[in-house]
Amino acid sequence: MRVEWTFDDGVWRLAFLLHPEDETVGLCADGQRLELRTNSCRVKLPKEAGKPYVHPDLLAVAAWTVVAPWTRRRVTFDRPISADLAEALRTGWGVDAGPVGEDRREGARLAISYSGGADSAAVADIFPDAPFVHFQRVSHPRVPNRWTHYRSDVLARLARRTGRELTIVQSDLEFVLSFPRPGFPEHHAVAAGALLLADELDLGGLALGYELGSRWLGGDRYVHRYSPENPMWAADGAWGRLFAAAGLPIVLPVGGVSEAVTMRIALASDLREQVRWCLRGSGDGPCGECDKCLYKELIQAAVERRPLRTTITAGRGIARKWQQPPPYGGQEMIEYGCAHVPGIETTPFAKAAEYLQATVESTRWLEHCYPPAIEEIPERWRKRVDTYMVDSVGLMDGDEAHRVETWGT
Ligand SMILES: [Zn+2]
Structure with missing residues (x-):
């Protein structure tokens, strides 16, 4: 070239x-x-x-x-x-x-x-x-x-x-x-x-x-x-x-934490009003109809420990993949969502929840920071990330880190 x-x-x-x-x-x-x-x-x-x-x-x-x-x-x-x-x-x-x-x-x-x-x-x-x-x-x-x-x-x-x-x-x-x-x-x-x-x-x-x-x-x-x-x-x-x-x-300052943690941090930050993951929504707000909106709504509902707010039903095209058995893209967050959203059995994720059988306990590692991710940060900025993660998130213990290291095996 x-x-x-x-x-x-x-x-x-x-x-x-x-x-x-x-x-x-x-x-x-x-x-x-x-x-x-x-x-x-x-x-x-x-x-x-x-x-x-x-x-x-x-x-x-x-x-x-x-x-x-x-x-x-x-x-x-x-x-x-x-x-x-x-x-x-x-x-x-x-x-x-x-x-x-x-x-x-x-x-x-x-x-x-x-x-x-x-x-x-x-x-x-x-x-x-x-x-x-x-x-x-x-x-x-x-x-x-x-x-x-x-x-x-x-x-x-x-x-x-x-x-x-x-x-x-x-x-x-x-x-x-x-x-x-x-x-x-x-x-x-x-x-x-x-x-x-x-x-x-x-x-x-x-x-x-x-x-x-x-x-x-x-x-x-x-x-x-x-x-x-x-x-x-x-x-x-x-x-x-x-x-x-x-x-x-x-x-990668958030390389050690899941999307549940980044969601929690973002929604508690002073940028909350400007946060937008949907690529399609107008000036009024996210579209609420796309793949990404459905996926992120699952995570947000899980973080807020509330029922899912969506008009998308299991029969719709964009919900089709959640009717199939795993693996799923971003599966760790589907597990987290299924474990934490009340009434998941009435949502497009009902089938996925049945397949995954995730619980609050089995997904707790997704609320903490994987320490090797901090070690990877260039020294100049490592201390800041380390302090933030220790103070505001908490580090994974050995069992939780083991969940990361055996993922998909
Ligand atoms: Zn959208």
């Missing part, structure tokens, strides 16, 4: 050309098959950013979050990168990367990749002074937008209302792939804006809202088992080493 960045009037444009051995169908790090649709995309920075200096390693990592699924043996950047970055690409992906000839970069501050959902709101509560970088999807000039129900404008507006130091970065990079739908080519592409702004904002770390399930339990699409080596989110995994080599290590 040959990649080239150009900058004009506040907009970084990435163009890439496939080498003969590259293919237009590839797999991203979580195993999803992706089809390439077009070979350019843009990342628009806010006007006041001007033409910032951007270290070539940051440009290279931002490009790699877009082109990695379709690159086979080598990647050629348009300016020299550091030897450390080339080494991280070689050991992580087996690709030859170059040219090499730049020094390593460093930065100081921690920024939060803020989506507006409960997980990133929980991260914001742990680091109340950290600036936000919000990724906003915009249409691609060469790809028709058939996904107008995705209200990225509403999410950006809610992010603005948080009152936090905020940079909104607009990008059409999700449209470079056509299958299964527009989306991040790699999950890490959400960081493209933060990468391009890292020198301007003096960033030395990027906090993301990936929680226990995504980091340690195999997540939704990846594998359904204990995954300490998770290549996407382990600090010493391929992506973790790549971001660290660019002087912007990934920080």
Whole structure:
């Protein structure tokens, strides 16, 4: 893959050309098959950013979050990168990367990749002074937008209302792939804006809202088992080493806690009014009709120990998967919900509850923090997370940690 960045009037444009051995169908790090649709995309920075200096390693990592699924043996950047970055690409992906000839970069501050959902709101509560970088999807000039129900404008507006130091970065990079739908080519592409702004904002770390399930339990699409080596989110995994080599290590402040904990923190935080996990709802509120709304309502009802509030019935299409036997994506939270929501037998989760037989006792580990997740946090920010988790959440004991480490076996 040959990649080239150009900058004009506040907009970084990435163009890439496939080498003969590259293919237009590839797999991203979580195993999803992706089809390439077009070979350019843009990342628009806010006007006041001007033409910032951007270290070539940051440009290279931002490009790699877009082109990695379709690159086979080598990647050629348009300016020299550091030897450390080339080494991280070689050991992580087996690709030859170059040219090499730049020094390593460093930065100081921690920024939060803020989506507006409960997980990133929980991260914001742990680091109340950290600036936000919000990724906003915009249409691609060469790809028709058939996904107008995705209200990225509403999410950006809610992010603005948080009152936090905020940079909104607009990008059409999700449209470079056509299958299964527009989306991040790699999950890490959400960081493209933060990468391009890292020198301007003096960033030395990027906090993301990936929680226990995504980091340690195999997540939704990846594998359904204990995954300490998770290549996407382990600090010493391929992506973790790549971001660290660019002087912007990934920080997962809520990597040790479940979505029940992030939900509880988010709803008790001063960002409560701006929290929104639904991608479809208007300015008035979440849609209440989508997959995500149903899943998150189960978690919220469980956290609040109240009956489920939904008009969705077991016969509806989006409730179909909960009528089947497990495994389920995010199964630990389905167990938690089934164990804590009163009257679960009258909800679309009745069948799942029968299959799972979860109890308050069997799901207690999901209310505490898995200590190895704190150990993974770069030293500069570890103490803050440790103190927060000890004071506000509580650490898992040995039996509870054992539940994490035997998940899916
Ligand atoms: Zn919704």
